[in-house]
Amino acid sequence: MMQPTRSGWRGALIANWFYLLIAVGLAFLPQIIGLITGDSPFGVRGRPIGQSIFWQGVLIEVFLLAVLAMSYNLLFGFTGVISFGHALFFGAGGYVIGLALEYTELGPELSVIVGVIIALVVSAGLALLIGLASLRLRGVYFAVFTLAVAELFFIFFGRLPLTFAEDGFSITDLPTWIDPIRNRLGFYYIALVLMIVTFLFLRRLIYSPTGAVMLAIRENEERAKTIGYNTLRYKLIAIMIAGMLAALAGILQALFTKKVGPELLGLTYTIDPLLMTIIGGAGTFAGPVVGATGIHLTDRLLRDREIIIGATTIDIGASWALILGILFIIVVLVLPQGIVGTWNRWRAARQAQTTPPPPPSARNQRAIETPAAKSNP
Amino acid sequence: MQRNYLIVAVIAAGLLVFAFVTASSVGNFGITLMSGLFQGMLLFLVASGLSIIFGLMDVLNLAQGSYFMVGAYVSYSFHHSPEMMTVIPNPDLRFLMAVLVAVGIGALLGGILERGLLRPLYARPIFQIVLTFGVSLVLLEAVKFIWSTTPYSWTELFAFREGFFELFGQRFSTYRLFVIAMGFALIIAIALLLQRTRIGIIIRAGVEDSEMVEALGVNVRAVFTLMFTLGCAVAAFGGAIAAPFLGASTSMANTFLLPAVAVVVLGGLGSYIGTAISSVLLGLAVAVVANFVSSPAINQPVWQSLTPMILLILVLLVRPSGLFGKGS
Numbered sequence: 135m136m137q138p139t140r141s142g143w144r145g146a147l148i149a150n151w152f153y154l155l156i157a158v159g160l161a162f163l164p165q166i167i168g169l170i171t172g173d174s175p176f177g178v179r180g181r182p183i184g185q186s187i188f189w190q191g192v193l194i195e196v197f198l199l200a201v202l203a204m205s206y207n208l209l210f211g212f213t214g215v216i217s218f219g220h221a222l223f224f225g226a227g228g229y230v231i232g233l234a235l236e237y238t239e240l241g242p243e244l245s246v247i248v249g250v251i252i253a254l255v256v257s258a259g260l261a262l263l264i265g266l267a268s269l270r271l272r273g274v275y276f277a278v279f280t281l282a283v284a285e286l287f288f289i290f291f292g293r294l295p296l297t298f299a300e301d302g303f304s305i306t307d308l309p310t311w312i313d314p315i316r317n318r319l320g321f322y323y324i325a326l327v328l329m330i331v332t333f334l335f336l337r338r339l340i341y342s343p344t345g346a347v348m349l350a351i352r353e354n355e356e357r358a359k360t361i362g363y364n365t366l367r368y369k370l371i372a373i374m375i376a377g378m379l380a381a382l383a384g385i386l387q388a389l390f391t392k393k394v395g396p397e398l399l400g401l402t403y404t405i406d407p408l409l410m411t412i413i414g415g416a417g418t419f420a421g422p423v424v425g426a427t428g429i430h431l432t433d434r435l436l437r438d439r440e441i442i443i444g445a446t447t448i449d450i451g452a453s454w455a456l457i458l459g460i461l462f463i464i465v466v467l468v469l470p471q472g473i474v475g476t477w478n479r480w481r482a483a484r485q486a487q488t489t490p491p492p493p494p495s496a497r498n499q500r501a502i503e504t505p506a507a508k509s510n511p
Numbered sequence: 512m513q514r515n516y517l518i519v520a521v522i523a524a525g526l527l528v529f530a531f532v533t534a535s536s537v538g539n540f541g542i543t544l545m546s547g548l549f550q551g552m553l554l555f556l557v558a559s560g561l562s563i564i565f566g567l568m569d570v571l572n573l574a575q576g577s578y579f580m581v582g583a584y585v586s587y588s589f590h591h592s593p594e595m596m597t598v599i600p601n602p603d604l605r606f607l608m609a610v611l612v613a614v615g616i617g618a619l620l621g622g623i624l625e626r627g628l629l630r631p632l633y634a635r636p637i638f639q640i641v642l643t644f645g646v647s648l649v650l651l652e653a654v655k656f657i658w659s660t661t662p663y664s665w666t667e668l669f670a671f672r673e674g675f676f677e678l679f680g681q682r683f684s685t686y687r688l689f690v691i692a693m694g695f696a697l698i699i700a701i702a703l704l705l706q707r708t709r710i711g712i713i714i715r716a717g718v719e720d721s722e723m724v725e726a727l728g729v730n731v732r733a734v735f736t737l738m739f740t741l742g743c744a745v746a747a748f749g750g751a752i753a754a755p756f757l758g759a760s761t762s763m764a765n766t767f768l769l770p771a772v773a774v775v776v777l778g779g780l781g782s783y784i785g786t787a788i789s790s791v792l793l794g795l796a797v798a799v800v801a802n803f804v805s806s807p808a809i810n811q812p813v814w815q816s817l818t819p820m821i822l823l824i825l826v827l828l829v830r831p832s833g834l835f836g837k838g839s
Contacts, residue, residue: 216637270831274571278776279827285769286820293813401769405644412641459648463628466642470635 153333160326164190164319175319182315190322194314194390196430197325198383199406201332203414203422205379206407211417212340213372214352216273218404219264219280222287223377225399226260227253227384229291232394235305242309253381261377265370284399292396302395305388314390325386329423332379337419339375348372352417413465415472424473433458515835519788522826523795530799535806538679543802544795545678549687551794552694553756555787556749558771559697562786564742566775567718568735569636570629573643576768577650578617578743582750583759584654585613587663602669610751617747618740620650625739630732647764655761662760672755686756693752697745698787705783714738718781773823779836789834796822 147154164175164186173184202224209215234249235242264283268276292300314321339345347368350358359365384403388394406429407422414425437454440447469476527544534540561575589595589609590602599605624646632639665672674685705711717724717731725731750763757763774793778785801815826834 267828271827272831274780275776275827275831275833275836278772279824281769282773282820282823282827286817286824289816289820290813293816409641409644412638416637453652455648456652459645459652462641462645462648466638466645467628467631470638 157330160193161323163193164322177318182318187318190318191314192431192434194322194325194386195434196427197329198387198390199410199430200329200423200426201383202380202403203407203410203426204329204332204336205376205383207411207416207418207422208336208339208348208372208376208379210408210411211415211421212336212345212352213348213369214355215268215369215372216277217264217280217373217376218277218408219282219284220376220380220407221399221401221403222260222264222280222284223257223380224384224387224403225287225291225396226257226377227381228388228394228398229297230256230381231385232303232305232388233297235307236303242307246309246312250382250385253385254378257377257381258374261374262370265366265373268369268373269366281404284404285401288396288399288401291399297394300396302393302397305392305394308389308392312389314392321386321390325390328382328386332382333419333423340419344368344371409462411472413462413469413472415474415476415478418472418474418478421472421474428473432461515785515830518826518830519792519834522792526792526795526799530795530802533799533803533806536679538681539802541679542681543798545683545687547795547798548691548791549794550798551791552691553753554767554770554774554794555694555790556690556697556753557746557767558774558786558790559701559749559783560742560744560746561771562775562778562783563701563745564739565772566778566780566782566786567714568738568742569780570639570739571643571772572742573640573768574624574647574650575643575742575746575771576764576766577647577654578621578746579750579753579767580654580759580761580764581620581650582613582617582747583754583757583763584658584663584750585616585747586610586751586754587665587759588658589613590665590667590669591663602667606669606755610748613747613751614744617750618744620747621743622736622740624743625736629739633735651761651764658759660761662758662762664758665755669755684756690752690756694787694790697748698784701745701783710734710737770819773819776833777823777826779830779833781837782833782835785833785835793819793822 167173167189168175168184168186171185173186175186175190177187178184202220205223206217206220209217209220230253231246231249234240234252235245238245238248240248264280267279271279291297297303310316311320312324340348347358347363347365348371350361350363351365351368355365384398388398407426410425410429411422412425413429414423415421433454436457465473471479530543531540534543557576557579560578561572564570564572564575586606586609589612590605595605595608599608624643628642628646629639632642671686671689672684675682676685676688677683703711705715713724713729713734714737717729717734721731721735724734750759770793774790775786777793778787778789797815797818800818801812803809804811804814830836
């Protein structure tokens, strides 16, 4: 998590070797799984089945949740704005792309492009309106305000006859290049690129002067205001960017499941990124990704398994929620700053023991990644 | 302080006028008000515990709905178990005992949660959300394990559950009156506890400035444990009182959590009276709107479900700290 200390591309590559390794690994993972299991990454016998296809699906879900959690982290971890209505933007993306594809006569290619543009505009507009309320509302009041707005849309679309109320509607006609059935591998790369771009973009943003003001708002909004920053403007920027990123994740989620329904606007897509961010480490760059990966992978892999200890068989599927609940409790008590936050702290403590104090520039950079424990109601 | 009551009076008057104008008859008007008051009090039974824990202690306890649910289950099984029927044949006395047992179990579970898990987290409040969410999952699974997922409906009759009274030509269970009375009793009891007793003074002082109170020689930690226990006990009490009407089901926890959070925020964090007033206002608003939009001429029942959100949004835009909240 260090900012490149050497200048230029080479320095950046060396400093980020770990992330680079993961990105390259993920890019070739479908082929590697294909080689190991013998199932082609393009499917078996022309049908979208096989181990590689299955794992691509699981990872696509992880990538999209990671983007959603990262967008939440921009608000919650870096700007100190608590929102309980993040699902609104996620669902807005899904509904707009669904409506564009199924309710317009533009043809699938154009519909996708127009849908993405409209979804971004709509989510940015919603974010702007909600953000303006933060002019007056603070902390928990703002959080519950966003919750009320999101629930409003959830209930409204759950009853709207045009979009088939709570059943939702299916997306039937997709261009081949983004069709998760006919071109799973292509969809995998789109989701992967979205995640990587989001990660790099947020890191760039936080290290920019704008990001510095966001961090200042997180630490002490009154002080940032007193220095002369128009904090509302920076909060609006953060909320709008987070909303648009969440909408992108929602678009791909709707395309991936080929289904648009009110569940996209539901509380799950607010609570999940919240849990993923806090458990992974709020206010760290990798935290939301780690949280999304950890929670979603354990969910997908353990949910239907059975553990056999001696003579007793534990059916994990039946007690899955119980295990998840206990896991949350343990993580919160054992890792006080989330996984990445605690890891960073541990590493910083070790470095402080073995090396002389870092130069002032390095110290400033570390201040960015403090856990968001202060940014509470 | 005067302005708060003015706004409440304006909202209430607006609702009453709207209800009167849209009512089909005087009888219909009366029934709507009755139903609104009942729904408001039912909501208050869930929200009162949250008002103590979330409003006064600043702990957003996502497990609050689970305590409500546990209260309902405990009182149901106590009242319906064959053993208890032989030990306490009198159904009224048995219901009283069932409520007491539910309150006791709620308090016990609440105390365990605060002492065992929540205490290290006062320094980093945001993690309380994750922790209490985890606890709510565990409690839900425990309830499913003990009582299975089948919902129970209250079948045993007792005094209030049995009777009916007639209002404007419509029959109501006297249990509705009992729930309303219990709601008022709870408001008065907790308000007296907070305003007129020594422990109430310590609680309010501890909320204002816990370090100062600690410096005066008060064991603030113990007071916080007590408050949390009280909040959970009150939630279980609400569940036990609501059970003869709502029955006991695993969906109770989540259905009532959101409205309860909304009501506490609507009333203003830290104001117990605010929670009580906003519960009744919200209940009235939902009943009035429901009566209007479900009439054959309009028939848009979705607005009934949207009413709580719209009221909350509008009030927060006018009063950013809720109706009775401090600050700004």
